Amino acid sequence: MTAAVPLEAVLVVAGALFCIGLFGALSRRNLVGVLMGIELMLNAVNINLVAFWRYLEPRFISGQTFAIFIICVAAAEAAVGLAMVIAIYRNWLTVNADAVDSLRG
Amino acid sequence: MATVIQIIFGLIAALIVGAAVMVVTVRNVIHAALWLIACFFGVGALYLLLEAEFLAVVQVLVYVGAISILILFAIMLTRQVTGEGVRQLVGGWRLWLTAAISALLFAVAIVPTVISHSWNVPAPPAPPGTPEPLAGVAELGRAFVYEFLLQFQVAGVLLTVALIGAIVIAFEERARRRRVLTLAEEHELRKRLAHPPPVEAPAGEPAPAPRATPISEGEVQQ
Amino acid sequence: MYDIVNGLINTTFGWNWPGWVIALISHLLVTTLLFAIAPFQMLFLTYYERRAIARMQDRIGPNRVGPAGLLQPIADGVKMFTKEDIVPAAADRWVHFLAPCVVVAPTMLMFAVLPWGPGMVPVDLNVGLLFFFAISSISAVGLLMAGLASSNKFALLGAMRAVAQMVSYEIPAVLSLLAVVMLTGTLSIVQLIEAQAGLFISSADVPGVPDLGLGWFIFTPVGLLAFIVFFIAALAEGERTPFDIPEADSEIVAGYMTEYSGMKFGLFYLAQYVLNFLLCAIAAVIFFGGWQGPGVGWLYDRAISPANPDGNWVFNLLAGFLGVFYLLAKTYAFFFVMVWLRGAFPRLRVDQLMDFGWKFLIPLTLVNIVSAAIWVALLRWGPEQGITFTQNWTPILRWGVAFAVTLAVNIVAYIALARIFAASQAEQGRIDLDEYRDTLTATLR
Amino acid sequence: MTVKIERGQIVTVERGKRTARRLPGMGLLDGMAVVWKHWAGSFRKNQGFNDIHGVFTYEYPEERPKLPEAYRNMPILLYDDETSHELCTSCFQCERICPPQVIHMTQAKDPATGKPVPAVAEFVIEYDACMSCGFCAEVCPFDAIKMDHEFELSTADHQKLTVFKEQLNRPISYYERIAPTMWAEVRDGAMKKLQGNIKRRPDVIGMAPNLAEKIAARRRELEAAAAAATAPAAPAAAPAEGRKLTPEEKAAKLAAIKAANAAKKAGDTVEPPVAPAGAAPADEKAARLAAIRAKNAARKGEAPDAPPVVAGEPAGEAPPADEKAARLAAIRAKNAARKAAEGSDGAPVEANVAATEPAAAPPAAGAATSAAEAATAPADEKAARLAAIRAKNAARKAAGGGSDAAAPTTTGNVDSGGPGASDDAALS
Structure with a gap:
């Protein structure tokens, strides 16, 4: 693996995944969609970490x-975030992030 | 052998990126969640390719087996928004702005940095083909209880707190719940109604406040 | 299998094929074999279950097709495959189509780490046990897909029940296995089996115990409690009575399978029975020694193996047959217990199921992990880990003390937790009753 | 565990005291132990009502359960094996009580008089709507309708579930086989009532229609006997134009027709019987004479120990009207014929008893019927006398046909009956 695929390729894939996750987190209106984007970003970070481990210091x-x-952290974040989504849905009957704006002046 | 690995890597990378794109673009949230699962699988396969078996299995166990299930559950519980007709992405300039930010981040910041930086990759072992000494599951366990003990415990506390917090946040008031009594319970209730226990509460106690009703949809629209 | 194919092609015929071709051939052979075995197991288990449950209900069971009804599952299969495949108009077509595949594929993958006999494991992963349960949790996704794609309230309810149940009961299952993993210090299923040689005492714990292949974990207090918890959790994972809530046909037609027919329904059915078989097999492997049994170890010592390259292949064959026989006998015995439970107990309610899993089984497994730690500390640890008082004890004394202590801990924990659980359930009912009295009084009048 | 179960007894099963302080979860093991006992006990057959273990299954097509006698599925009608007379008298009790109203029947009528006869002409049960309540069997005063044990009634043809008398009829011996004690309880009364009813049934009315050969045999003989009488009977049956004819013309015509018929029937070497040229002096006298002759002829044929019931009847009584006399003669002739038939059972050839009985009895009945038909013509003394003679001959022939096939030929003037009877004898 280390001989066949350069580290840069793995990092580029992880970067692409991160950017796509960022786009999803920013552009989705659905709260669950936002959470999905965040999960994608966390996965990208994970790929980076594992790639660094494997290529740079495998011992x-x-x-x-x-x-x-x-x-x-991702698991905790998903649990709390989805609990919040459910609580929001129960109180506002919507999971649209734009609609939950009662704190706006 | 190198070509085979390159092909496999290419397939996995295509799966990861393609599935991720589908996650953020498809209209149906359920489909998005399913694409997310595919993406997680791709990441797990990439871990296997990177020879992190334990992490690959944990990826499948935690992400596919737990987090994606959680997401699907949340979608089911908030089901009215899964319709195809609902606009899922923010509209107009905001969409283009986010797309531009992401693309620029990737094209300007990440790719040049990654490519231009000279990584300090150690030389492969002398005769090609001999297995590299890799840290395995045992080392991982040992690291958790010696080197990273504090972090490990903090992570445990974090998970516990998250568990409790999630329960507290998502907990539904008991009074709001509807529950059908079993026959035995109803029988018991009838018995109690026939022979009411002596009332201990003082007569002057104020009546309990009426239960808070959830905000109806009409109010939300306004 | 790699060794056998390699020996046959390169040594016997002298063709000198490269290693990856031989690996490909051997893996293809194993996969084909397993894909042939899995549906056969499903066919046999359906027949077996129907016959056994019929006997428990004072009936005979299927006995028309073939000798003693043995061909009944084949007739059922023919019926199932010739049925029309119906997709509801409102269904999400692709998801509806993919769901059975997503349910079946993981169960097939789980065969990859199941050892059938000595030296007979498709892949010896060093995280085999974890792999087994990680893969089994994927099928929950398939169930959810089936439920969501069907556009049917019964399917949705069934899928939610199934997934909630599977996710909840995965925790006690994995935690109970964790105790056993602590005893052996490995996640590899092959090594778990090899640690179970001995005679009622594992020869890994007390050196010098005669090896009759009976050093099973079930004979230790930790293993016993872990087995009980694991088996209950396996019942819930495999959606067996009394935990067959997801497909409770008297409540929600057939659960997530409601909108499926023909071959797709058959795939769900296949996945379910194969999963049951695998859960029984893994229970047999982890707590009852798998292929371990009197004679297998002795035979395998004389066979060709990595440790003993110049053995006799006849012993390979004999050890293999005996090992597979032991494994299948144990597996079918567990499946009989599953059927037995189905004949004995009614179905639980959803809240009862959840309460039982979260409030009783999980604390019990946590206590069991503590006793596993005690066991390891008393048996394995010495002065270098800070345990000095067991320094001069003989192995058998250590074993005896560890046995007594863990037994006491487990029994006390079991009784105490059961009492607490029962009391809390009663209290729960009482509170509910009090709270609903007002509204119900109005309803009843 | 066996629980003693008897009919009508309420069984109380003690559940046992709950042991107070046991290890939790032991109750589950108790439940499993119960199931285990059932499983372990299921490798043998269930031993009966007091055994709660063992396989209860009957492997149905091969292994049939012994149904209890009181088992009831669908109603059937019974007929007597010996006389082949149905027990049903069409009293309409079952039709009235039937809750789903699926029983329908018509009462048989005497064709001679148009008056109802205690026999059923057609009996229909709609099996598809029958609810197997068994009320019809309970209410039947003649024990004619009983509940069958046959339960394999499924059919692709809905129409087949409307069942007529032919399919409803079962011999008493069948019912005796499926419900011996229940039949034994009612047997004597039922048979007595049947005997009484048979006496009131003319001709073949009341015989089981599914016994075609019996009836056919009887009818054949009857027709053979009736051949002689058709000549007077046929014009008499059409009295509208015959009324205007003078007696002389009538007699001539009759003779001609009779001769023609006889020639047609008998074919060769049969000389037409000579019709009496002169009118009989007194109608009643002639009728009585005919009756007596018939009686005598019958007595000749019957066994010596048979009680002369018919002979003891007031033969000397003079009925005022012609038709009455004729009918009386017919009835007497019929009775005599039956006597003769019964007597023929005691015929010397034992092996032939079963065979001769169907051969002899139906023709005798047929003769009586045709005699009665002939007698319907009023004010025709000649016809009446002829009928009586014919009846006598038929009766004699029937008696003779039972014991001796050659007997009819010796009687001379009614040769036309010969071939039929001897055919029957030859067949038997």
């Missing part, structure tokens, strides 16, 4: 450890 485990921490 040490830090990269994978970081990736697992990020998975933890």
Whole structure:
């Protein structure tokens, strides 16, 4: 793997994934869609970490450890975020991010 | 062998990027969630290609088995927005602005940086074909309980707090819930109604406040 | 399989094919074999279940098609495949089409790490156990797809129930296996089986125990409790009675399968029975030694293996047959227990199911992990880990003390948790009753 | 575990006291133990009502359950094996009580008089709507309708579920086989009532229509016997134009027709019987004479130990009207014929008993019927006398046909009956 595919290729894929996730998080109106975009971004970061681990220092485990921490954070974020989506839906009967604007002056 | 790996990498990269594009563009949120699962799979396959087996399995277990399920569940619980006719993306200049930001970030910031930077990749082992010494699952476990013990515990606390927080946020007031009594419970209730227990509450206690009704859709429209 | 194919082609015929061709051939062979075995298991299990449940209900069961009704599943299959494939007009066509595939594929993948006999495992992953459960959680996605794509409220309800149940019960299942993983210190299924040699005491725990292939984890308190929890969780994962809530046909027609017919329905059916088989098999592998049994180890010592290259292939064959026999006997025995439970118990309610999983099984497995830690500390650890008082104990004494302590911990935890659970359930009912009294009083009058 | 179960007994199953402080989850094991017992006990057959274990399944097409006697599925009609007379008298009780109203019947009428006879002409049950309540069988005063044990009634043809008398009829022996004790309880009364009813049934009325050969045999003989009488009977049956004829012309015509018929029937070597040229002196006298002759002839044929019931009847009584006399003669002739038929059972050739009985009895009945038909013509003493003679001959022939096939030929003037009877004898 390391011989066949250069590190840059993996990083470019991860960068593309990150940008697509960013676009999704910014442009989706649906709160669930926003969360999906954020998950894509976290995955891109994970790919980066694993690629760095594999290419740069395969004898040490830090990269994978970081990736697992990020998975933890992603899981927590998804749980809390979706709980919020459900709570919002229950109170506003919509999951449109633009509609939830009661704090606007 | 190198060509095979390159082909596989290309396929996986295409799957990841293509699925991600579908995630952010399809109208149906359910389809978006399914494309998201495909994307997660691609990422898991990439981990396998990078020889991080444990992480690949964890990716499948956590992302495919849990997070995507959670997302689908949330979609189901907020089901009225999944219709095809609903506009899913922000409109007008905002859409173009976000697209431009993302594209510029990718084209101007990420790609040149990644390409131009000289990565300090260590030389492969002397005779090609000998297995590289790779850190495995055992090292991972050891790292968690020696090197990263504090972080590990913080992550555990984070997960616990997230669990509790999610429950608290999504918890529905008991009084709002509807529940059908079983026959046994109804029987018990009838018995109690026939023989009411002595009332202990003082007579002057004010009546409980009426339950908060959820805001109806009409109010939201205004 | 790689070794056998390699020996046949390169040594016997002397063709000197490259390694990847041999790997491809051997993997294709194994895959073909497994894809032939899986539907056969499904066919046999449906027949087996129907016969067994019929006997429990004082009936005979299918006995018309073929000798003793053995061809009944084939007749059913022919019927199923000749039925019309109906897609509802309101359905999401592609998702509706993909859902059965997404359900079936993971169950087939799960065969990849299941060892059938000594040296007979398709892939020996070092994270095999985790792989098994990670893959099994994918089928939940397929169920959700089926439910969402059908545009049917029963399908949707069934899918939600199925997924909630599978996600909830994955946790006790994995946690209970975690206790066993702690005992052995490995996630590889092959090594888990090899750790179960011995005679009621694993020879890994006490050296010098005669190896009859009976050092199963079920004979330790930790393994026993883990097995009970795992089996209950497996019932829920495989949607077996009393946890067959997702396809409760008296409530929601057929759950997520409601809008499926013909071959697609058959695929769901296939996935379900193959999953049941795999869950029984993995229970047999992890707690009952898999192919371990009297004679297999002795035979395999004389066979061709990586450790013993100049063995006799006859012993390979004999050890393989005996090992597969032991594994299948244990698996079918567990499936019989599943059928037995189906004959004995009624279906749970959804809230009962969730309460039982989250409030009873998960705490129990957590306690079990603590006793697994005690077991490991007493048996394995020495002064370098800070355990000094077991320094001068003989292995059998260590084992005995560990057994007594973990047994006590598990029994006390079980009784206490059961009491607490029962009390909380009663309290819950009482609170509900009080809260709804006003509204119901109005309704009843 | 066996629970003693008897009819009408309420069984109380003790559930056992809950043991107070057990390990949690043990109740589940108790439940599983119950199922295990059933599974372990299922490798043998169930032993009966007091056994709650064992396989209860009957492997149906091969293995048929022994149905209890009181099992009821669909109603059937019974007929007597010996006389082949139906027990049903069309009293309409079942039709009235039937809750889904699926029983329909018409009462048989005497063709001679148009008066109802205690027999059923047609009986229809709509099996498709029948609810198998068994009320019809309960209410039947003659035990003619009973509930069958046959349950394989499924058919692709809906029309087949409207069942007529031919398909409803079952011999008593069939019912006796499926419900022996229940039949034994009612047998004597039912048979007694049947005997009484048979006496009131003229001709073949009341015989089971599905016994075609019996009826056919009887009818053949009857027709053979009636051949002689058709000549007087046929014009008599058309009295509208015959009324204007003078007696002489009538007699001549009759003779001619009769001769023609006889020639047609008998074919060769049969000389037409000579019709009496002169009118009979007194109608009633002639009728009585004919009756007595018939009676005598019958008695000749019958077994010596048979009680002369018919002979004891007031033969000397003089009926005032012609028709009455004729009818009386016909009835007597019929009775005599039956006697003769019964007597022929005791005929010397034992092996032929079963065969001769169907051969002899129906023709006798047929003769009586045709005699009665002939007697419907009023004010025709000649015809009446002829009928009586014919009846006598038929009766004699019937008696003779039973024991001796050659007997009819010796009687001379009614040769036309010969071929039929001897055919029957030859067949038998």
